[in-house]
Amino acid sequence: MLVDTPTQSLLYTLEQAIKTYRRLCQHNVDAVMSDLTVDQALTLIVLDKHPELSQHQLAERVFKDKASITRIIDLLIKKNLLTRHLHDTDRRKFALRITVQGRDILAQLRDTIRLNQRTALAGLTEAELQQFEQVLLKIIGNCALPK
Numbered sequence: 001m002l003v004d005t006p007t008q009s010l011l012y013t014l015e016q017a018i019k020t021y022r023r024l025c026q027h028n029v030d031a032v033m034s035d036l037t038v039d040q041a042l043t044l045i046v047l048d049k050h051p052e053l054s055q056h057q058l059a060e061r062v063f064k065d066k067a068s069i070t071r072i073i074d075l076l077i078k079k080n081l082l083t084r085h086l087h088d089t090d091r092r093k094f095a096l097r098i099t100v101q102g103r104d105i106l107a108q109l110r111d112t113i114r115l116n117q118r119t120a121l122a123g124l125t126e127a128e129l130q131q132f133e134q135v136l137l138k139i140i141g142n143c144a145l146p147k
Helices: 010-032 038-049 055-061 066-078 100-121 126-143
Strands: 082-086 094-098
Touching: 010 038, 010 100, 038 055, 038 066, 038 094, 038 100, 055 066, 055 094, 066 082, 094 100
Parallel strands: none
Antiparallel strands: 082 094
């Protein structure tokens, strides 16, 4: 279904859905910690699940470029949610660690994340969710650039 203008495109609607969801998420994250962005929260969540990730790998997981992830990490360090130390075995790398305060914020965010997901996916059946994921994966495959 090709259309005359981008705003009539299904992909435009997908972009609108993503931005609306991010606004909802930010609103709910603000209730936990007012100066924490969704991207900062996502960075903490990914590091919590995968503490061994390099900064480059972390950037890929949260869909950020090198400069953006560096800024996010610097801000999380300033907020005392994260620390950065020289890597134990590779002095060219840094090891990122979530602080006690960062872990407290993550614990508070768990319910917020569940609420965001329940709100966004309300009224969708399991079959619809599976089909939606399959469609999104096809779009991702269609758009992937060769490495």
